[in-house]
Structures are given as C-alpha cells and as structure tokens.
Amino acid sequence: MSENRGSKNKYSPVDYETNSSANLCPGCGHALITRALRQAVSELNLPPEKLNVVAGIGCSGKTVAEIKANGxxxxxxxxxxxxxxxxxANPDQEHILISGDGDSWAIGSGKMIALLRTNLDLxxxxxxxxxxxxxRGQLSPTTKIDSPTRWGMVSDIPPVDGIGIAMVTGATYVARGFSARQELLVEQIKGGILHDGLAYLEVFSPCRTFNDHEGSHHSYKYCQRHAADFPKISVNDIEADYPSDSELEHEFTYEEDGRQFGLEFDNLDEMPEYDPTDLNLALKTWEDYWTEQIIPLGLLYIDESQKAHHERFYSEEDDYIATLEPEETRPSREDFSIILDQFR
Ligand SMILES: Cc1ncc(C[n+]2csc(CCOP(=O)(O)OP(=O)(O)O)c2C)c(N)n1
Ligand code: SF4
Ligand SMILES: [Mg+2]
Known part of the structure; x- marks a missing residue:
C-alpha cells in the first residue's frame, strides 16, 4: 500500500471519516471495505465533495453514513x-455503488444487469x-451449497455467480477482493475508480455475527484456506512514486485531477498463461476455479479499449445535466400546459 505522500496529498483517510456510528458488529468484513475505501480515495487525493457513494439496503448500505462524501x-x-x-447527470463525480449480495443478486438482480451492460464510469x-x-442471517442468492447458516438452514440451489455475470454482461473491469487483504483491496479500489468504464469489484466480506462459523463457506477461515492469487495490481502516482526517469512500464495510465497514475501488474510473470485482457480466457479460468470452489483474488479481467458511457452520450459541447440551471432541465410552464392540454 503506498503511503500518502507529503505535500502532494491533501487528504488522509481520516478526512473521510464521519461522526455517525452505523453500528456494524466488531470484525464485520464490510467495515474493513470502508476502511480500504477511505485509504484508496485518500491515495488518489479525491476531495470528499467529488465522491458520490450510492448504496442499497443492508449492512453494506451503511457505508453511506460511514464515509464523508455525497451519498x-x-x-x-x-x-x-x-x-x-x-x-x-454528473459524470465529473466519482460514483461508487455499494451493494450487498442480497441487494445485488436477489431483489436488485435485474437492475444490476441493466447497469453492468452500460459501461458507465463507476x-x-x-x-x-x-x-x-x-x-439476521437468512440464506442469500450467493449462499453456497453445503454451507449451513448459523441457524442451520442449507441452500440446495447453486449460488449466483456475480463475477461470471459481470464478465458476460459487459463490465470492463472485474476483480475479486477479500476484506482481510487490505493492501490488495486498496489497489483494486483505486484501479476501479481510475478505470474508464464500469468496474465490478466483488469482495468476499464475512459477516462476523451470522456467517463466520465453523462449516460456513463464507467465513474468514474458509477464504484464507481456499484463496488463490490472481493478477495483482498496484496503482502508482507516477510523479510522486517515480519522480525521475523511471524504467517502470505501466500497463495502463490514467489522469485524475492533473495527476498521472499508472496501473501495473505485480505478478503476471508468475502466471504466464494468463492474460487479463482476454475475456474468453478470463471466463474459462474463472469457471474452472468456481467449479473447484477456489477463490481467486486479484484482477480477473480488464478492457480499456471500450468507450465509457459518457463519452458516447455527451459530445464535447454538451453541458452535463448537473451543470444546467433548473429551468433548463424541465419544460416551461407554457410548454407543460400545451402537453397537458393534449390529455384533457
Ligand atoms: C423491499 C424490501 N424487501 C425486503 C427488505 C428487508 N431487507 C432489508 S436488508 C435485506 C437483505 C440484505 O442482505 P444483503 O444485501 O446481502 O446485505 P448485508 O446486510 O448482508 O450486507 C432484506 C431482505 C427491505 N428492506 N425492503
Ligand atoms: S450482521 Fe453481519 S454484515 Fe451486519 S454488521 Fe454485523 S457482522 Fe456485519
Ligand atoms: Mg449479504
């Protein structure tokens, strides 16, 4: 994890803390994700007012209260x-959508698929x-077979595979993290924010109170035992981390608020057969791991060649909806009357 670097970085993780107490249980994986999120946005030097955190309902949704940002x-x-x-309406803001497995893949599933195919930059x-x-600990769409809940319920329906869905539906950055691997998670979040398009980051995030018991396939221990390393990334502030003539070749580079960041793969040479830009290979490899119940942690797939939604939607001269005056965003009283008259 790169440190916040002196004069270059205006923000530290503390600057994104709130005084709200969302009452997550001690040891909750979701709290660790929020911690990594604060670290990541501080390393990218993103002002809280430039962030927009949107969440559904669930313990995961409490993140909105736990991070200083628009929400x-x-x-x-x-x-x-x-x-x-x-x-x-406002693609200049960095949008981060937080959703639990139930919120995503039960009640929200249709909407999530509609989102994943857009390549919106979030x-x-x-x-x-x-x-x-x-x-309080019911079965969810991602509960694995043979993994009893704390109350002894067992699912006999195969779990939803969010990563597979994201890849086939059109997400252009697909990664798998683990709450307990903070260093990896911070880099994955930074990479997802900088990526120009839709990034899906699924985090194995144990529920300490209802799904971290012996026999659960969703516990900290289970993930530690079944995890496998996949392409790991690090995201560097090029100027601050490599001030002079660095030899380092970055796989992808990004600009954020006038600063250059570079994404590099840390361990691709250890898996020479893998190419995270090859969708078919990523899918096939993921399916093999899924069948074997191995949990790959890393960046599974990335495609920087697709245009993000706002690049297709807006032309250079267009103003974003958020920058328009209110009267420009709605019909005038006269025009509205004409429309209404048609239905009288
Ligand atoms: C329309 C509606 N149906 C059901 C609920 C009850 N409910 C609240 S949170 C939740 C599930 C949350 O699970 P998940 O998304 O996995 O979040 P977690 O709490 O595990 O982070 C349900 C069913 C609700 N709030 N609204
Ligand atoms: S019930 Fe589970 S998911 Fe919710 S705060 Fe507690 S440990 Fe976290
Ligand atoms: Mg959940």
Whole structure:
C-alpha cells in the first residue's frame, strides 16, 4: 500500500471519516471495505465533495453514513438505477455503488444487469457475505451449497455467480477482493475508480455475527484456506512514486485531477498463461476455479479499449445535466400546459 505522500496529498483517510456510528458488529468484513475505501480515495487525493457513494439496503448500505462524501442511501435493490441517473447527470463525480449480495443478486438482480451492460464510469462494489446480515442471517442468492447458516438452514440451489455475470454482461473491469487483504483491496479500489468504464469489484466480506462459523463457506477461515492469487495490481502516482526517469512500464495510465497514475501488474510473470485482457480466457479460468470452489483474488479481467458511457452520450459541447440551471432541465410552464392540454 503506498503511503500518502507529503505535500502532494491533501487528504488522509481520516478526512473521510464521519461522526455517525452505523453500528456494524466488531470484525464485520464490510467495515474493513470502508476502511480500504477511505485509504484508496485518500491515495488518489479525491476531495470528499467529488465522491458520490450510492448504496442499497443492508449492512453494506451503511457505508453511506460511514464515509464523508455525497451519498444516497436508496431503497432495497435500487442502488443501480439511482447510481445510473446520478452518473449520467454528473459524470465529473466519482460514483461508487455499494451493494450487498442480497441487494445485488436477489431483489436488485435485474437492475444490476441493466447497469453492468452500460459501461458507465463507476465502481460497483458488491460486498458478498453469503447471507442477509441486516435481517439476521437468512440464506442469500450467493449462499453456497453445503454451507449451513448459523441457524442451520442449507441452500440446495447453486449460488449466483456475480463475477461470471459481470464478465458476460459487459463490465470492463472485474476483480475479486477479500476484506482481510487490505493492501490488495486498496489497489483494486483505486484501479476501479481510475478505470474508464464500469468496474465490478466483488469482495468476499464475512459477516462476523451470522456467517463466520465453523462449516460456513463464507467465513474468514474458509477464504484464507481456499484463496488463490490472481493478477495483482498496484496503482502508482507516477510523479510522486517515480519522480525521475523511471524504467517502470505501466500497463495502463490514467489522469485524475492533473495527476498521472499508472496501473501495473505485480505478478503476471508468475502466471504466464494468463492474460487479463482476454475475456474468453478470463471466463474459462474463472469457471474452472468456481467449479473447484477456489477463490481467486486479484484482477480477473480488464478492457480499456471500450468507450465509457459518457463519452458516447455527451459530445464535447454538451453541458452535463448537473451543470444546467433548473429551468433548463424541465419544460416551461407554457410548454407543460400545451402537453397537458393534449390529455384533457
Ligand atoms: C423491499 C424490501 N424487501 C425486503 C427488505 C428487508 N431487507 C432489508 S436488508 C435485506 C437483505 C440484505 O442482505 P444483503 O444485501 O446481502 O446485505 P448485508 O446486510 O448482508 O450486507 C432484506 C431482505 C427491505 N428492506 N425492503
Ligand atoms: S450482521 Fe453481519 S454484515 Fe451486519 S454488521 Fe454485523 S457482522 Fe456485519
Ligand atoms: Mg449479504
């Protein structure tokens, strides 16, 4: 994890803390994701007012209260349409959508698929604990077969594969993290924010209270035992980290507020057969791991060649909806009367 570097960085993780107490249980994986998120945005030097965190309902949704930023705590399963509207209206803000496995893949599933195919420039973090934490530990769509809940319920339906869905539906950055691997998670979040398009980051995020017991396939121990390294990335502030004539070749470079960041793969030479820009290979490899119940942690797929939604939607001369005066965003009273008259 790169440190915040002296005069270059205006923000530290503390600057994104709030005084709200969202009452997450001690050891909750979701709290660790929020911690990584604060670290990541501080390393990218993003002002809180430039961030927009949109969440659904669940313990995961409490993130909105836990991070100083613009935020919308929406209805259950409805984070996607709200984030889509907000991002289209104001693509200059960095949108981060936070959703639990139930919020994403039960009630919100249709909307999430609609979102994933847009290549909107936002980071969607799915906080997957394999249960409905907020409502006290029921089966969720991602609960694995043979993984009893704390109350002894077992699912006999195969779990939803969010990563597979994201890849086939059109997400252009697909990564798998783990709450307990903070260093990896911070880099994955930074990469997802900088990526020009839709980034889906699914995080294995144990529910300490309802799904971290012996026998659960969603516990900290289970993930530690079944994890496998995948392409790991690091995201560097090029000027601050490599002030002079660095030899380092970055795989992808990005500009954020006049600063240059570079994404590099740390371990691709250890898996020479893998290419994270090859969708078919990523899908095939992911399916093999999924069948074997291995949990790859890393960046599975990236495609920087697609245009992000706002680049297709707006031309250079267009003003974003958020920059228009209110009267420019709605019909005048006269025009509205003409429309209404047609229905009288
Ligand atoms: C329309 C509607 N249906 C059901 C609920 C009850 N409910 C609240 S949170 C939740 C599930 C949350 O699970 P998940 O998204 O996995 O979040 P977690 O708490 O595990 O982070 C449900 C069913 C609700 N709030 N609104
Ligand atoms: S119930 Fe589970 S998901 Fe919710 S705060 Fe507690 S540990 Fe976290
Ligand atoms: Mg959940």
């Amino acid at each position: 919308i705590h929406t209805l259950h399963g409805c984070a996607a349409p709200v984030a889509m509207g907000s991002q289209v 980071l969607y973090i799915c906080e997957n604990n394999g249960t409905y934490g907020l409502t």
